[in-house]
Amino acid sequence: MFTMIQLGVNIDHVATVRQARGGRNPDIVEAGQAAERGGADGITIHLREDRRHIQEEDLARLTRSLRTRINLEMAATDEMCEIALKYRPADCCIVPEKRAELTTEGGLNVAGQLERIRDVTQRLLSGGIRVSLFIDPELEQISAAYAAGAPVIELHTGRYADAETAETREKELAAIQIAAHQAHAQGIIVHAGHGLDYHTVQPIAAIPSMQELNIGHAIVARSLMWGMEESVRRMKALMREAAQ
Numbered sequence: 672m673f674t675m676i677q678l679g680v681n682i683d684h685v686a687t688v689r690q691a692r693g694g695r696n697p698d699i700v701e702a703g704q705a706a707e708r709g710g711a712d713g714i715t716i717h718l719r720e721d722r723r724h725i726q727e728e729d730l731a732r733l734t735r736s737l738r739t740r741i742n743l744e745m746a747a748t749d750e751m752c753e754i755a756l757k758y759r760p761a762d763c764c765i766v767p768e769k770r771a772e773l774t775t776e777g778g779l780n781v782a783g784q785l786e787r788i789r790d791v792t793q794r795l796l797s798g799g800i801r802v803s804l805f806i807d808p809e810l811e812q813i814s815a816a817y818a819a820g821a822p823v824i825e826l827h828t829g830r831y832a833d834a835e836t837a838e839t840r841e842k843e844l845a846a847i848q849i850a851a852h853q854a855h856a857q858g859i860i861v862h863a864g865h866g867l868d869y870h871t872v873q874p875i876a877a878i879p880s881m882q883e884l885n886i887g888h889a890i891v892a893r894s895l896m897w898g899m900e901e902s903v904r905r906m907k908a909l910m911r912e913a914a915q
């Protein structure tokens with residue numbers, strides 16, 4: 672059990688609000704620093720190919736301004752590799768992208784493109800960047816992530832978070848628990864994220880090998896009522912309570 676489970680706060684949707692009108696309000700750096708004051712152990716941003724929210728300038732400004740660390744989510748493209756190697760965030764998480772998607776729909780198919788993912792993983796590792804692969808909780812994908820040489824995986828919690836019945840949620844939770852155990856047994860560091868919120872986070876945080884959760888939309892949504900610091904503080908407290 673990792674008693675000090677960490678929280679990466681994804682601030683993509685602060686940029687979504689900004690992009691609605693352009694300009695610099697709300698300011699992405701202020702949001703990241705407020706999340707850090709609330710207890711964020713890192714800041715996650717997804718620089719999408721379509722730049723719908725986070726821009727490269729956001730990455731540049733956050734790189735200069737944050738106290739903790741940046742987890743850059745990115746597609747497995749040459750463009751994104753070059754940007755990652757330019758700014759050298761502590762972490763890069765390789766995620767699948769489809770332009771038509773509203774948000775990330777599934778995990779990265781590492782098994783189906785192993786050579787490509789291995790190449791991107793090794794290029795980033797060689798640049799001193801820790802690499803995580805965003806995958807569905809499937810044993811085949813864990814084995815492929817290991818074969819690609821990724822030191823970290825982030826288990827996609829979307830099906831669990833979006834489950835419409837208690838039965839489905841229990842089934843999806845069991846899949847995540849099994850996947851986390853399998854990955855940990857292979858020496859892979861286990862993270863999780865996508866769709867988690869204040870009433871679904873604790874069973875995921877309670878998984879013994881879980882070292883970090885990346886949570887964004889629920890925190891940003893709540894920050895409109897509670898403020899960013901308090902929204903992060905409440906999420907972190909729920910996680911720490913569950914992980915004890």
Ligand SMILES: CC(=O)[C@@H](O)[C@H](O)COP(=O)(O)O
Binds near residue numbers: 684717766805866887
């Ligand atoms: C990979 C993942 O689940 C999220 O971190 C991702 O950033 C979702 O994309 P949007 O932030 O664009 O919804």
Ligand SMILES: NCC(=O)COP(=O)(O)O
Binds near residue numbers: 865885
């Ligand atoms: N990788 C998951 C993440 O960074 C945040 O996802 P969400 O909480 O915005 O769904």
